[in-house]
Amino acid sequence: MDAINPELLRGSLELMVLSALSDGKQYGYSIQAKLWESSSEIIDLKAGTLYPILHKLEKEGLVKSLWENETGRRRKWYELTAAGRKQLRNRADEWRRYVDCLRRILGPLGDLAPQPA
Amino acid sequence: MDAINPELLRGSLELMVLSALSDGKQYGYSIQAKLWESSSEIIDLKAGTLYPILHKLEKEGLVKSLWENETGRRRKWYELTAAGRKQLRNRADEWRRYVDCLRRILGPLGDLAPQPA
DNA sequence: CTCGATACATAGCCAGGCAATATGTCGCGA
DNA sequence: TCGCGACATATTGCCTGGCTATGTATCGAG
Known part of the structure; x- marks a missing residue:
């Protein structure tokens, strides 16, 4: 699957991270993996x-963190x-309002199936 | 209608401009108006x-421009x-791939209707 | 005649995302 | 046992796009 222009992703990454935490606690590396999988490797x-x-979200009080130091691997x-x-x-x-908005702007182009070749 | 976080819009503005030109030539000011209307004032x-x-798109050869000098209003x-x-x-x-991608990531949150209050 | 809408243009700032770099653990294969 | 790649977190500095502010000029309405 092709990558998506990073400029387009901008602004939605925080939403993705919040979403990745929506069904239980995760640590950084597992968030990366979760998003990689749930996005079909995109x-x-x-x-x-x-x-x-993550640091920004914590400073804003949207997430809280806890160190696990039991094993050597922190x-x-x-x-x-x-x-x-x-x-x-x-x-x-x-996000949904944004998508609706673009759909209105794009008109028919917003509905078309991706064209091969 | 509430405005959308500018950070989220980032990267899709060029697409909007290209789209605004899809059914015929426009000038700058009319593109602004067209997007304003077709997006339901968002x-x-x-x-x-x-x-x-516009200048960037022209430099990239995606649009071409023509000055209208007939009247005093250029x-x-x-x-x-x-x-x-x-x-x-x-x-x-x-854009569609991006939307699909986020839908997968958001899961049920991507389908919910916007909640009042 | 002034004000607001029309119409275009650019300089400078700000913020987000990325590459690069740093540090350290752990398990596997040579 | 030694090194390498995966695991795991963190930070610095750059790049780029969008916005604010500003500048110029025309035009119609009041």
């Missing part, structure tokens, strides 16, 4: 993109807060 | 955003080139 979120997003688990769950719903709404 | 493309986009008409039409199709395809 979204390859780089570490240099993911971790700053993991930082992230979990949605109540505010985070609300944000997720709001941003998903916004 | 997309308010600023001049400082639109003109640079207008610069823009028209899609063959390459531009092709790009429009490609980018509309890419």
